[in-house]
Amino acid sequence: MSAPPLLSLADLHVRFDTAAGIVRAVSGVSFDLAAGETLGLVGESGCGKSTLGKAILRLVPIASGTIRLDGTDISSLARPQLAELRRKVQIIFQDPYGSLNPRSTVGHSVAQPLRIAGWERNAIAERVDTLLRWVGLPADARQRYPHEFSGGQRQRIGIARALALSPRLIVCDEPVSALDVSVRAQVINLLEDLKRQFGVSYLFISHDLSVVEHIADRVAVMYLGTLVELAGRDQIWRAPRHPYTKALLAAAPIADPRAARARQRTILPGELPSPLDPPAGCPFHSRCPIAEERCRLEKPELRPLGEGTLAACHLA
Amino acid sequence: MAVPLEVTGLSTSLFTRRGVMKAVDGLSLSVGAGETVALVGESGCGKSLSALSIMRLLPDPPARLVGGEVRLNGRDIVPLSEKAMLDIRGREIGMIFQDPMSSLNPVAPIEAQVAEVLMTHTELGRGQARARTHELLEQVGMPDAGRRLDAYPHQLSGGMCQRVMIAMAIACNPSVLIADEPTTALDVTVQAQVLALLKRLQAEAGMAMIFITHDLGVVAETADRVVVMYAGRKVEEAPVDELFEAPRHPYTAGLIAATPVPGAPRATRLADIPGMVPPLNELPAGCAFAARCPRVMERCRRERPELTPTRAGLVACFAAEKDAS
Numbered sequence: 001m002s003a004p005p006l007l008s009l010a011d012l013h014v015r016f017d018t019a020a021g022i023v024r025a026v027s028g029v030s031f032d033l034a035a036g037e038t039l040g041l042v043g044e045s046g047c048g049k050s051t052l053g054k055a056i057l058r059l060v061p062i063a064s065g066t067i068r069l070d071g072t073d074i075s076s077l078a079r080p081q082l083a084e085l086r087r088k089v090q091i092i093f094q095d096p097y098g099s100l101n102p103r104s105t106v107g108h109s110v111a112q113p114l115r116i117a118g119w120e121r122n123a124i125a126e127r128v129d130t131l132l133r134w135v136g137l138p139a140d141a142r143q144r145y146p147h148e149f150s151g152g153q154r155q156r157i158g159i160a161r162a163l164a165l166s167p168r169l170i171v172c173d174e175p176v177s178a179l180d181v182s183v184r185a186q187v188i189n190l191l192e193d194l195k196r197q198f199g200v201s202y203l204f205i206s207h208d209l210s211v212v213e214h215i216a217d218r219v220a221v222m223y224l225g226t227l228v229e230l231a232g233r234d235q236i237w238r239a240p241r242h243p244y245t246k247a248l249l250a251a252a253p254i255a256d257p258r259a260a261r262a263r264q265r266t267i268l269p270g271e272l273p274s275p276l277d278p279p280a281g282c283p284f285h286s287r288c289p290i291a292e293e294r295c296r297l298e299k300p301e302l303r304p305l306g307e308g309t310l311a312a313c314h315l316a
Numbered sequence: 317m318a319v320p321l322e323v324t325g326l327s328t329s330l331f332t333r334r335g336v337m338k339a340v341d342g343l344s345l346s347v348g349a350g351e352t353v354a355l356v357g358e359s360g361c362g363k364s365l366s367a368l369s370i371m372r373l374l375p376d377p378p379a380r381l382v383g384g385e386v387r388l389n390g391r392d393i394v395p396l397s398e399k400a401m402l403d404i405r406g407r408e409i410g411m412i413f414q415d416p417m418s419s420l421n422p423v424a425p426i427e428a429q430v431a432e433v434l435m436t437h438t439e440l441g442r443g444q445a446r447a448r449t450h451e452l453l454e455q456v457g458m459p460d461a462g463r464r465l466d467a468y469p470h471q472l473s474g475g476m477c478q479r480v481m482i483a484m485a486i487a488c489n490p491s492v493l494i495a496d497e498p499t500t501a502l503d504v505t506v507q508a509q510v511l512a513l514l515k516r517l518q519a520e521a522g523m524a525m526i527f528i529t530h531d532l533g534v535v536a537e538t539a540d541r542v543v544v545m546y547a548g549r550k551v552e553e554a555p556v557d558e559l560f561e562a563p564r565h566p567y568t569a570g571l572i573a574a575t576p577v578p579g580a581p582r583a584t585r586l587a588d589i590p591g592m593v594p595p596l597n598e599l600p601a602g603c604a605f606a607a608r609c610p611r612v613m614e615r616c617r618r619e620r621p622e623l624t625p626t627r628a629g630l631v632a633c634f635a636a637e638k639d640a641s
Contacts (some may be wrong), residue, residue, distance in 0.1 A: 253536065
């Protein structure tokens with residue numbers, strides 16, 4: 001029997017009760033993530049990608065479905081057992097400034113997970129030095145405060161903290177979206193170096209397809225809380241199957257003026273429907289250029305379409 | 317006919333307790349009718365302050381225009397009074413910003429906001445302004461325009477608010493439009509819609525457009541010509557194809573190499589630019605990029621390179637000058 005995947009989601013649902021009604025932020029998502037793999041998760045605002053990432057760390061309540069980590073169901077763990085989970089799964093956020101305590105030194109913030117895990121003082125000090133070195137921060141960063149660092153350096157601090165307990169999986173929630181181009185490349189390279197060095201896996205959440213395409217082994221596309229396509233990075237670019245994936249790729253600006261002019265593209269009309277009142281049938285049918293009667297009535301399931309690609313479309 | 321916008325030696329400084337910083341240092345650029353010039357660079361390079369300087373909308377204090385000319389349809393607007401500028405803004409030159417939500421008045425219906433622009437600058441009465449607003453909203457692709465006239469900004473999505481801002485900016489057919497990161501806050505499919513809209517409106521009216529962005533993908537999709545800024549100065553200018561095919565300045569080359577192109581063969585590593593932009597109050601004596609430059613020479617640390625002509629543009633770099641000779 002082969003080892004279970006590092007992470008396995010089955011029919012995961014996350015709902016939020018709001019004043020305006022129930023938002024089905026994540027609605028029946030299933031996928032596996034292998035050890036050592038980087039899975040990219042893309043979609044537009046409100047598609048549920050960040051909520052999904054947080055659900056994996058149990059930072060939002062799960063309505064139903066299972067999340068297995070190394071084969072163990074973590075979706076119903078009680079609070080004391082969550083500490084163990086968070087040793088294995090960590091998260092880094094888009095805004096490193098908002099996720100670091102401005103009154104704590106960098107050393108204190110990076111040491112926090114180690115203290116919670118009950119490490120000895122001396123071991124903590126040594127580990128923090130190692131972590132700061134790994135992420136390319138100067139040794140004196142320990143005594144300094146977050147405001148003394150640039151955005152890219154703060155993201156390095158967040159990465160150091162996430163690495164502290166040698167997690168198996170790091171959920172990266174838009175980790176480079178707030179960074180300038182030149183610094184963004186530095187952080188992407190750092191994440192790739194750390195993966196090679198430590199074999200950590202990433203769930204890399206981003207709205208930026210070109211970044212995801214660069215870093216991910218496979219790409220999952222979400223729309224209105226559902227997974228609409230999952231495929232290898234090469235397949236997703238060369239042969240996208242779901243009309244929404246095609247639309248996203250067509251909309252993504254290409255940093256090559258000749259290629260940008262040469263491509264034929266259809267710009268998707270309309271905007272995302274309200275997640276409070278998602279369309280019946282296929283969630284994408286209201287904007288889909290090829291929707292038929294069936295799409296309005298029947299919700300398509302994810303199904304294999306060869307070469308490891310899965311798509312949830314009646315017409316793909 | 318005069319060039320719609322011609323900026324010469326524009327300089328804007330920040331007067332702070334820590335001293336005077338040159339945020340925009342001698343920027344010159346011109347934009348022809350129907351032309352789009354992209355102003356590119358990373359945070360703090362002075363691209364947004366350049367736009368605000370041109371519009372005379374600088375936050376003072378700390379920012380103040382300290383030199384240069386801004387010729388709008390042939391007339392230098394720098395010496396003009398604020399009263400004269402009020403008449404020019406919205407009529408001869410329009411501007412749209414990154415965050416449409418915070419640029420719109422949250423407590424006024426959108427119709428009133430667009431109509432106000434029309435009534436300020438034209439002879440239209442209240443009823444005519446409302447009818448014209450309806451037309452404008454349709455022109456910018458507002459879905460259900462008629463029904464949305466009396467909507468408030470919070471009832472609209474970010475994309476729709478940006479359409480309202482665009483309607484306001486083009487209401488009086490300005491000859492120049494400045495768009496400061498107009499799609500940065502939008503989702504990618506909505507971004508594509510707004511970029512297509514701006515292109516269409518520009519082609520219809522022959523507007524000169526300055527498009528400010530940090531996103532090289534957006535540059536490649538929209539610009540005719542590109543001005544690259546670094547630490548307050550223009551370091552390169554070239555037609556868009558030239559710039560991407562043969563960037564002369566090592567900073568431009570670095571930016572392009574650091575931007576992943578989807579569908580390109582997978583490179584194991586992105587080329588990154590080490591270090592970061594120096595703070596404006598600690599700019600070195602020589603080239604501001606020297607400390608990060610892969611091609612730095614002894615001379616670059618001592619002496620600041622001036623802009624010199626290339627085949628189709630300009631570059632401020634000693635290494636690029638050497639390549640050319």
